[in-house]
Amino acid sequence: MSAVRPRATKDRHQEILDAAARVITERGLAETRISDVADVAGVSPGLILYYFDSKDRLLAEALTYANDDFFVRMSREIRRLPTAREQLRRVIDLSVPGYLPEFGKLDEWALWIEVWVRALRDPEMAKDREILDQRWRQSIADIIRAGQAAGEFPARDADEIALRLGSLIDGLAIQVIMNDSQVSPERMHRACMEVAAQEIGFDL
Amino acid sequence: MSAVRPRATKDRHQEILDAAARVITERGLAETRISDVADVAGVSPGLILYYFDSKDRLLAEALTYANDDFFVRMSREIRRLPTAREQLRRVIDLSVPGYLPEFGKLDEWALWIEVWVRALRDPEMAKDREILDQRWRQSIADIIRAGQAAGEFPARDADEIALRLGSLIDGLAIQVIMNDSQVSPERMHRACMEVAAQEIGFDL
DNA sequence: CCGATGTTTGAACGGCCGGTCAAGCCCGAG
DNA sequence: CTCGGGCTTGACCGGCCGTTCAAACATCGG
Numbered sequence: 145m146s147a148v149r150p151r152a153t154k155d156r157h158q159e160i161l162d163a164a165a166r167v168i169t170e171r172g173l174a175e176t177r178i179s180d181v182a183d184v185a186g187v188s189p190g191l192i193l194y195y196f197d198s199k200d201r202l203l204a205e206a207l208t209y210a211n212d213d214f215f216v217r218m219s220r221e222i223r224r225l226p227t228a229r230e231q232l233r234r235v236i237d238l239s240v241p242g243y244l245p246e247f248g249k250l251d252e253w254a255l256w257i258e259v260w261v262r263a264l265r266d267p268e269m270a271k272d273r274e275i276l277d278q279r280w281r282q283s284i285a286d287i288i289r290a291g292q293a294a295g296e297f298p299a300r301d302a303d304e305i306a307l308r309l310g311s312l313i314d315g316l317a318i319q320v321i322m323n324d325s326q327v328s329p330e331r332m333h334r335a336c337m338e339v340a341a342q343e344i345g346f347d348l
Numbered sequence: 349m350s351a352v353r354p355r356a357t358k359d360r361h362q363e364i365l366d367a368a369a370r371v372i373t374e375r376g377l378a379e380t381r382i383s384d385v386a387d388v389a390g391v392s393p394g395l396i397l398y399y400f401d402s403k404d405r406l407l408a409e410a411l412t413y414a415n416d417d418f419f420v421r422m423s424r425e426i427r428r429l430p431t432a433r434e435q436l437r438r439v440i441d442l443s444v445p446g447y448l449p450e451f452g453k454l455d456e457w458a459l460w461i462e463v464w465v466r467a468l469r470d471p472e473m474a475k476d477r478e479i480l481d482q483r484w485r486q487s488i489a490d491i492i493r494a495g496q497a498a499g500e501f502p503a504r505d506a507d508e509i510a511l512r513l514g515s516l517i518d519g520l521a522i523q524v525i526m527n528d529s530q531v532s533p534e535r536m537h538r539a540c541m542e543v544a545a546q547e548i549g550f551d552l
Numbered sequence: 553c554c555g556a557t558g559t560t561t562g563a564a565c566g567g568c569c570g571g572t573c574a575a576g577c578c579c580g581a582g
Numbered sequence: 583c584t585c586g587g588g589c590t591t592g593a594c595c596g597g598c599c600g601t602t603c604a605a606a607c608a609t610c611g612g
Contacts, residue, residue, distance in 0.1 A: 156589090172469050174378050178570065188591045193571060257464050263526055264458055265376050274528055281530075307531065308539055311519030316511075318518060322467055324478055326485075327511065335512055342546075360559090382600065392561045394602085403600060 157195055160185050164206035169251050173203060173258045207259050208272045214252045215280060222283075228291025229346060235284065236336045239313045241320045243329040253321045281310045288344055298345040305343045312339055361399055364389050368410035373455050377407060377462045411463050412476045418456045419484060426487075432495025433550060439488065440540045443517045445524045447533040457525045485514045492548055502549040509547045516543055 163185035167176050178199050182189040196202040218238055225231045237244055241253050263270040285306035291297040313336055319327035341348050367389035371380050382403050386393040400406040422442055429435045441448055445457050467474040489510035495501040517540055523531035545552045 172465065174465075175469075177568090189570090190572085190592065191590055194589075199570060254468055257461070257468070260461050260522060260526070261376065261378075261465050264461070265379075270526060273526060277523065277528065278530065304539070307520075307535075308516065308543060311523065311539075312512065312516045313519065314522060315515030315518030315520075318464060319481065319515065322464070322474060322477060324481065326482065331511075335508070335515075339512060381598090393600090394562065395560055397601065398559075 156187075156191075160187075160192060160195055160202070161206045161209045164202055165210035165255065168203065168206060168258060169210075169254055172254075173207075173262070176203060178202075204262065204266065204269055204272075207255055207262070207269070208276065210255050211252070211259065211276055215276065215283075219283065222287070228287050228294060228296050231287045232284075232291075232340060232344075233337070235287070236313070236333060236340065239317060240329050240333045240336070241317055243333055253317050257318070257321075281306045284310055291344070291346075296346065300343075300345060308343060309336070309340055312336065360391075360395075364391075364396060364399055364406070365410050365413045368406055369414035369459065372407065372410060372462060373414075373458055376458075377411075377466070380407065382406075408466065408470065408473055408476075411459060411466070411473070412480065414459050415456070415463065415480055419480065419487075423487065426491070432491050432498065432500050435491045436488075436495075436544060436548075437541070439491070440517070440537060440544065443521060444533050444537045444540070445521055447537055457521050461522070461525075485510045488514055495548070495550075500550065504547075504549060512547060513540070513544055516540065 160181065164176070164181045167180045167184055171180065178192050179189050181202070182192055185192075192199075192202065196205070218235070221238065222231045222234055225234055259269065259273050259276075263273040281303075285302045288297060288300075288302040288305055292299055292302065316327065316332040316335060320329055320332050337348060364385065368380070368385045371384045371388055375384065382396050383393050385406070386396055389396075396403075396406065400409070422439070425442065426435045426438055429438055463473065463477050463480075467477040485507075489506045492501060492504075492506040492509055496503055496506065520531065520536040520539060524533055524536050541552060
């Protein structure tokens with residue numbers, strides 16, 4: 145049975161979301177067709193509309209799904225590390241597109257930009273974006289606070305630092321993802337680490 | 349004569365670009381139709397294709413045109429101010445969406461995000477984006493260097509500071525434009541000013 | 553006033569694609 | 583074995599929209 149329908153147990157809903165995320169990453173939101181998603185998922189176009197009310201809702205769900213997934217994977221990675229400093233370094237490692245060769249280069253960030261564009265006009269998406277973004281900022285702030293509690297870092301406003309560091313990462317990641325000739329992954333990484341050290345108050 | 353065809357002297361090319369930029373700002377790139385642009389420009393749809401090879405080229409041109417225009421207007425503003433500190437403050441004032449009530453709130457930034465999305469897949473757009481971005485960073489660096497030369501600021505790596513400050517502005521502006529409940533224009537403005545003072549080395 | 557040249561129009565074409573649907577298929581319960 | 587209800591298909595429909603084009607129009611030099 146399992147050989148005949150290998151993925152039957154896995155939820156179709158999720159399979160389709162996966163496929164959609166992959167297509168959006170590759171072709172972009174604007175160029176994503178239902179039939180593309182169906183091809184990647186290995187099903188007929190009709191089935192997509194059986195599981196989702198409309199193309200729009202599918203794509204919106206796929207975007208938040210993929211970003212949420214990225215956040216969860218990153219959180220798991222980080223929780224293993226013992227010190228706040230190592231955690232912070234890891235966050236930055238993972239945030240720099242193409243810095244760690246074993247991770248997809250621009251995948252996550254490309255999706256994130258699509259989220260922004262959509263959120264400008266779609267209130268539903270805007271709400272999801274804010275939640276995702278606050279959670280991300282929050283987790284940076286939590287690391288800083290943990291470091292402060294452990295005596296690793298001096299006491300400062302963790303939320304403000306998280307906002308600044310997170311925004312800097314966003315802004316730099318955009319340039320990197322765009323292949324800007326003056327902003328290499330290495331340069332971005334160095335800038336983030338230096339600003340983090342300076343703002344939080346630790347030595348590199 | 350001038351009453352009958354008031355804008356006849358002004359180039360149609362530019363009129364249409366203006367109209368296109370306005371439509372993109374309002375409806376978004378994905379929802380922009382040729383007929384929308386024609387309506388706003390007050391001409392027939394056919395004429396749009398008389399002046400532009402295709403819808404795609406029109407929209408790409410409109411995006412770079414509008415962003416270039418914004419940069420030029422900002423540069424003119426800044427050149428009037430005597431000290432580097434005042435210039436820098438003005439740059440930040442103008443960069444914070446909705447901070448100065450007399451300027452359009454999210455107009456310029458919304459277009460800028462559309463540029464990013466397109467640049468991911470369109471090499472032509474990617475090239476334009478890089479030029480625009482480098483010019484913007486350059487002008488921040490120039491202000492810093494001028495301040496250093498005048499003895500206003502201590503000597504530091506102006507290009508690196510410009511990259512960091514510019515990226516921070518990008519990242520924060522995104523949140524502000526998205527109406528993030530935790531990132532008000534005022535908060536963004538304060539963060540930018542403080543980081544600028546700290547990185548460049550002057551007192552607020 | 554005449555034609556030539558560059559503009560402008562809007563009707564019409566044609567392809568694309570989201571969404572619908574009737575028909576089959578699979579599978580498990582009885 | 584049979585029935586029933588979810589799952590899956592793919593053909594089809596209908597509208598939308600970029601693009602084309604023939605015809606009108608304006609302008610101006612001669």
